[in-house]
Amino acid sequence: MNYTFDFAPVFAAWPSLVDGVVGTLKMSSLSMIFGLSLGIVFMMMRMSKQRALKAIAVSYIEMIRNTPILVQVFFVFFGMPAIGIRLSGEQAAILAMTLNCAAYAAEIVRGGVQSIRPGQIEAGRALGMHTVDIYRFIVFRPAIRAVYPALCSQFILMMLNSSLMSSVSAEELTYFAQTLDAQTFRSFEIYLTLGVIYLALSQFLSIALGMIGRVYFSYPAK
Amino acid sequence: MNGTSISEKAISMSGVNKWYGHLQVLKGINLEVGRGEHIVLCGPSGSGKSTLIRCINHLEEIQQGSIAVNGTTLSQKGSNADHIRRDVGMVFQQFNLFPHLTVLQNCMLAQRRVRKTSVAEAKDKAMRHLERVHIAEQAQKYPAQLSGGQQQRVAIARALCMDPQIMLFDEPTSALDPEMVKEVLDTMISLADDGITMICVTHEMGFARAVAHRVIFMDRGEIIESAKPDVFFSNPSHERTKTFLSQILNH
Ligand SMILES: Nc1ncnc2c1ncn2[C@@H]1O[C@H](COP(=O)(O)OP(=O)(O)OP(=O)(O)O)[C@@H](O)[C@H]1O
Ligand SMILES: [Mg+2]
Numbered sequence: 001m002n003y004t005f006d007f008a009p010v011f012a013a014w015p016s017l018v019d020g021v022v023g024t025l026k027m028s029s030l031s032m033i034f035g036l037s038l039g040i041v042f043m044m045m046r047m048s049k050q051r052a053l054k055a056i057a058v059s060y061i062e063m064i065r066n067t068p069i070l071v072q073v074f075f076v077f078f079g080m081p082a083i084g085i086r087l088s089g090e091q092a093a094i095l096a097m098t099l100n101c102a103a104y105a106a107e108i109v110r111g112g113v114q115s116i117r118p119g120q121i122e123a124g125r126a127l128g129m130h131t132v133d134i135y136r137f138i139v140f141r142p143a144i145r146a147v148y149p150a151l152c153s154q155f156i157l158m159m160l161n162s163s164l165m166s167s168v169s170a171e172e173l174t175y176f177a178q179t180l181d182a183q184t185f186r187s188f189e190i191y192l193t194l195g196v197i198y199l200a201l202s203q204f205l206s207i208a209l210g211m212i213g214r215v216y217f218s219y220p221a222k
Numbered sequence: 223m224n225g226t227s228i229s230e231k232a233i234s235m236s237g238v239n240k241w242y243g244h245l246q247v248l249k250g251i252n253l254e255v256g257r258g259e260h261i262v263l264c265g266p267s268g269s270g271k272s273t274l275i276r277c278i279n280h281l282e283e284i285q286q287g288s289i290a291v292n293g294t295t296l297s298q299k300g301s302n303a304d305h306i307r308r309d310v311g312m313v314f315q316q317f318n319l320f321p322h323l324t325v326l327q328n329c330m331l332a333q334r335r336v337r338k339t340s341v342a343e344a345k346d347k348a349m350r351h352l353e354r355v356h357i358a359e360q361a362q363k364y365p366a367q368l369s370g371g372q373q374q375r376v377a378i379a380r381a382l383c384m385d386p387q388i389m390l391f392d393e394p395t396s397a398l399d400p401e402m403v404k405e406v407l408d409t410m411i412s413l414a415d416d417g418i419t420m421i422c423v424t425h426e427m428g429f430a431r432a433v434a435h436r437v438i439f440m441d442r443g444e445i446i447e448s449a450k451p452d453v454f455f456s457n458p459s460h461e462r463t464k465t466f467l468s469q470i471l472n473h
Contacts, residue, residue, distance in 0.1 A: 126279055
């Protein structure tokens, strides 16, 4: 082995690594927010009594959960221009991750909603509240709270999976690392550093989500 | 004034039949409840007491018969259920307070969402009713931080915040430790003294004696007997009522 390690070119490129971190966090957090919202819509369709709505939701969830995310983003980025929808790499990445996240979030949140005792919903109905209000003000927080750890793992997994979005030239961390690799050929140093950055990001995300959880989803429980 | 007009009745149920699948749980229920009347409903487990009162605010659908509340007939599919629920408050055995909201927020939520009351007014009314059930000092606590008896009193205050004319109670004290039963019953007695219409499913016979105008005994989906408390307890006319009374009074 006569390879001499040299991290200097990697560290010299720190501005583009910072851009990458920003890109990764931006795409991931937007996809989380959109994905959770869309997931709740699919969850409600999935639990609805109307057969057609339920069938659409079930098919969607199964389709997403049983195909690779890379195929999904390729479909969005390379496939959709055929029907006139042309997106930038970043837009395609956010759309694909949102669609992907929605399917998983729908199933996770459904578990949370099912954990709510029927008496809670009955109390809301007895007070004259409408179904939408009952879900929004009575069911939502305890339901999310019940599945919050699972939801957070899913979000972190999605942040890590966002590295696949480099393959449609979405300007996130892995994309910048690949560019740097092509310029400097310092693959060992670059991907080792990249791994460390992802590790730090998932720790950071985990702490941030934990704090959000403590603010919005914690209350004394028996 | 026409004293016998149907609209004089707070609740009127006629020919109500209800099934769960093949199991008939309400059989030809006819029941008229006058304004301000207090009814205690008792009977063995599974006799249909909960089902009966849950039909009144349409938490359950009925298959036959009709139910009118304050003269408004409940449509079969419950399209006017919300309208009827405005006049009817309900208190559950398991309290069913919202765990993520404080006591005060529990009492404000429906006022805000259903009545569209302003925050200040909703808060004001919530505090008044919390004071009335002697729990105002706990307004900022969460349900899990209260005892069962305190939770049930909050549940009563929460229902009262909607200004109901009728209150339904489904075994409000049977999930409570014995030492907390009295505080809840006292609250209910004070409500009764204020002249609200109430139907209460309970086996607390002391309460029945104190406030009930009528005690109704149900068995296997039917109303078997309906009488004033003194008659009901001292001289019931049906064998099944006697058996039931001997069972609950002996333990
Ligand atoms: N959701 C349901 N599905 C099927 N059967 C039910 C349902 N709810 C109640 N039942 C049945 O209906 C009958 C009446 O039940 P209900 O709860 O009204 O009785 P209850 O008099 O309130 O009894 P308890 O004193 O135990 O509360 C029982 O046989 C019960 O098993
Ligand atoms: Mg019952």
